[in-house]
Amino acid sequence: MSKLTESSLFQLTASRFRLFLREPEAIFWIFIFPILLAIGLGIAFRNRPADVLPVAATATQLTQALAADKGLTASTMDEATGTHALATGAIQLLAIQQPRGVTYKYDDTNPDARSARLLADRAVQIAAGQRPAIDAYNDIIHETGARYIDFVVPGLLGMNLMGSAIWGLGFSIVEARQKKLLKRLVASPMPRWQYLASFLLSRLIMLVIEVVAFLGFARLVFGVPFRGSLIELGALCVLTSLSFSAIGLLVASRARTMEAASGLMNLVMLPMWILSGVFFSASRFPAIIQPIVRALPLTAAIDALRGNMLQGLNLAQLFAQVTILLAWLVVPFIVSLRIFRWR
Amino acid sequence: MALTPSASPGSRSALAVPDGPSLSLVGLRKTFTDVVAVDSLDLEVTHGECFGLLGPNGAGKTTTIEICEGLTSPDAGTVKLLGLNWKSDARALRQRIGIQLQETQFPDKLTVEETLRLFRSFYHHGISVEESVRIAQLDEKRNSRVGGLSGGQKQRLAMACALVGDPELLFLDEPTTGLDPQARRHLWDLVDELKHAGRTIILTTHYMDEAERLCDRVAIMDHGRIIALGTPQELIASVGGDHIVEFAVTGADSERGTVDPAILIAIPGVQSHRVDAGLHQLTVGELHTTVPLVFSALASMGLDLSEFRTHSATLEDVFVALTGRNLRDE
Numbered sequence: 001m002s003k004l005t006e007s008s009l010f011q012l013t014a015s016r017f018r019l020f021l022r023e024p025e026a027i028f029w030i031f032i033f034p035i036l037l038a039i040g041l042g043i044a045f046r047n048r049p050a051d052v053l054p055v056a057a058t059a060t061q062l063t064q065a066l067a068a069d070k071g072l073t074a075s076t077m078d079e080a081t082g083t084h085a086l087a088t089g090a091i092q093l094l095a096i097q098q099p100r101g102v103t104y105k106y107d108d109t110n111p112d113a114r115s116a117r118l119l120a121d122r123a124v125q126i127a128a129g130q131r132p133a134i135d136a137y138n139d140i141i142h143e144t145g146a147r148y149i150d151f152v153v154p155g156l157l158g159m160n161l162m163g164s165a166i167w168g169l170g171f172s173i174v175e176a177r178q179k180k181l182l183k184r185l186v187a188s189p190m191p192r193w194q195y196l197a198s199f200l201l202s203r204l205i206m207l208v209i210e211v212v213a214f215l216g217f218a219r220l221v222f223g224v225p226f227r228g229s230l231i232e233l234g235a236l237c238v239l240t241s242l243s244f245s246a247i248g249l250l251v252a253s254r255a256r257t258m259e260a261a262s263g264l265m266n267l268v269m270l271p272m273w274i275l276s277g278v279f280f281s282a283s284r285f286p287a288i289i290q291p292i293v294r295a296l297p298l299t300a301a302i303d304a305l306r307g308n309m310l311q312g313l314n315l316a317q318l319f320a321q322v323t324i325l326l327a328w329l330v331v332p333f334i335v336s337l338r339i340f341r342w343r
Numbered sequence: 344m345a346l347t348p349s350a351s352p353g354s355r356s357a358l359a360v361p362d363g364p365s366l367s368l369v370g371l372r373k374t375f376t377d378v379v380a381v382d383s384l385d386l387e388v389t390h391g392e393c394f395g396l397l398g399p400n401g402a403g404k405t406t407t408i409e410i411c412e413g414l415t416s417p418d419a420g421t422v423k424l425l426g427l428n429w430k431s432d433a434r435a436l437r438q439r440i441g442i443q444l445q446e447t448q449f450p451d452k453l454t455v456e457e458t459l460r461l462f463r464s465f466y467h468h469g470i471s472v473e474e475s476v477r478i479a480q481l482d483e484k485r486n487s488r489v490g491g492l493s494g495g496q497k498q499r500l501a502m503a504c505a506l507v508g509d510p511e512l513l514f515l516d517e518p519t520t521g522l523d524p525q526a527r528r529h530l531w532d533l534v535d536e537l538k539h540a541g542r543t544i545i546l547t548t549h550y551m552d553e554a555e556r557l558c559d560r561v562a563i564m565d566h567g568r569i570i571a572l573g574t575p576q577e578l579i580a581s582v583g584g585d586h587i588v589e590f591a592v593t594g595a596d597s598e599r600g601t602v603d604p605a606i607l608i609a610i611p612g613v614q615s616h617r618v619d620a621g622l623h624q625l626t627v628g629e630l631h632t633t634v635p636l637v638f639s640a641l642a643s644m645g646l647d648l649s650e651f652r653t654h655s656a657t658l659e660d661v662f663v664a665l666t667g668r669n670l671r672d673e
Contacts (some may be wrong), residue, residue, distance in 0.1 A: 011464035015453060022452040179448035187412055187444060189437035189508070190465040343414065 012198035065127030154305035169248030227312030300324035371420035382567035395558035441510030451490030466508035479503035495526025551658035
């Protein structure tokens with residue numbers, strides 16, 4: 001036994017760590033779940049050879065013209081059958097032979113249907129004798145970093161850092177308060193700041209495992225790129241985790257029951273799950289709510305992580321996001337220290 | 344962190360007797376929204392004493408002890424522990440007192456030893472974890488998780504957590520509430536051992552037998568006030584008799600008979616009389632001379648006994664005599 005292991009900060013942190021490791025559900029949600037999610041999304045959005053689009057035409061001659069294009073597979077249907085096939089998604093486009101030309105029937109909000117329209121028209125024009133004005137050649141690449149999995153991995157990382165920090169702190173603190181353990185600790189000479197610091201320390205230790213496991217998996221299985229500095233990526237993860245820990249502390253600072261706490265946590269996290277661009281870009285939301293979306297800690301965290309991993313930006317270039325995260329660290333921490341209910 | 348060598352089993356290493364009382368409360372008052380929990384309470388507990396705060400639930404015992412522990416601040420009055428007060432000396436006081444609270448639940452998934460090691464780390468001086476395990480007789484459960492302990496074992500763990508800092512002053516809030524009789528006796532033995540080691544102990548309880556068994560002095564509390572204070576023997580003597588005679592009677596037509604209290608009071612050796620739900624209670628100095636007189640008095644009134652028993656007076660009887668209520672009625 002050394003002096004370090006007998007110190008209260010060490011013992012508090014070790015207790016936190018033990019309690020976490022003895023909670024199998026927590027291990028699942030924090031370590032296994034993000035990896036399962038990444039596998040699922042990786043499979044769903046894997047890179048496939050360019051799809052061959054199913055189309056149909058009302059005349060055999062037209063069908064042959066369409067079938068000549070490698071990107072299309074064509075069949076012949078009458079207009080009623082074809083319209084039904086369009087409605088059920090069996091085909092992307094129906095080419096209807098008209099006395100003076102061709103009408104393309106398709107849904108212009110569907111990207112595949114629009115591609116089918118371009119391919120079909122080109123095939124029909126070529127069949128009619130049109131020749132390209134300029135010779136064009138293709139040089140096909142599959143760039144890592146531009147795939148959906150590359151986009152979604154930093155998003156999942158940010159979401160996971162948020163969940164583990166808020167749940168980890170929130171539930172443990174409120175449980176201790178509900179079971180009167182907090183009151184008992186305050187009745188001992190334990191320095192109060194050490195109780196809160198032990199959460200942050202144990203969080204940081206778990207963070208290393210959590211981030212390395214998840215990103216290592218993403219790297220090995222999906223080849224997700226790390227274009228920025230790894231040290232800065234680590235710093236961003238630490239900052240993100242501390243900010244969400246401060247928010248978790250704030251959520252837990254008054255609640256007396258687990259029910260109240262879990263309601264509050266969902267209230268805090270739900271808007272961010274939707275608005276902060278975990279699964280799709282946050283810029284899709286209308287301009288009027290963008291200032292709110294940008295000010296959310298999860299948006300800042302994910303933007304910063306994507307900036308580092310995908311674009312290779314350094315911390316100076318991520319100044320805005322880092323500042324937002326720092327604000328979310330300092331303000332909730334100070335407020336929660338002031339209003340924290342110790343008993 | 345400085346560590347002193349552990350003291351001899353269960354005893355304090357330094358028994359320097361401080362000047363003045365270990366605990367002194369003057370004019371203590373605490374009100375919650377609409378209830379006066381503690382009402383102008385004065386109390387002194389001397390060094391090495393085992394002092395009991397006794398009373399029904401809601402009498403203000405827990406509020407009083409939590410004010411002493413520095414967990415609740417009083418609306419008025421002064422609190423001094425070991426010559427120090429909570430406003431200026433909280434840090435030093437926390438190091439020198441041990442506290443066991445009502446209904447603390449320690450984390451289920453830590454072991455007994457881990458829990459004690461955690462609490463030990465908060466104190467600059469104290470006994471070793473091994474020593475605290477031994478005192479609380481949890482040797483066999485040392486590596487068991489807290490969640491698997493029985494109620495009595497959990498309570499002994501709470502006691503051990505209060506002891507790891509080798510406290511001069513120990514607060515125990517209802518240490519045996521909710522325990523089965525065997526676990527209660529087990530815990531009493533533990534308190535006995537601590538008493539003999541010279542610690543000052545302040546405990547609350549609503550069990551009169553517990554207070555009689557453990558405490559050098561008791562204060563009986565009701566509605567936030569101390570209504571009686573003294574050694575258990577003194578308090579029992581104040582009831583005015585060493586024995587309690589209880590009986591119920593039926594009349595000739597097997598209905599509940601009526602007794603003239605004046606006749607009972609007039610019997611030599613009967614100090615007092617009261618009726619509670621048809622049960623008559625007499626406090627009596629000497630059973631062998633008085634009981635035959637009671638029998639003949641009842642016979643002369645034409646009444647039959649349907650119940651009759653006697654017992655030595657207890658603190659329970661003191662409470663009944665002072666408040667006219669039973670403790671358990673609360």
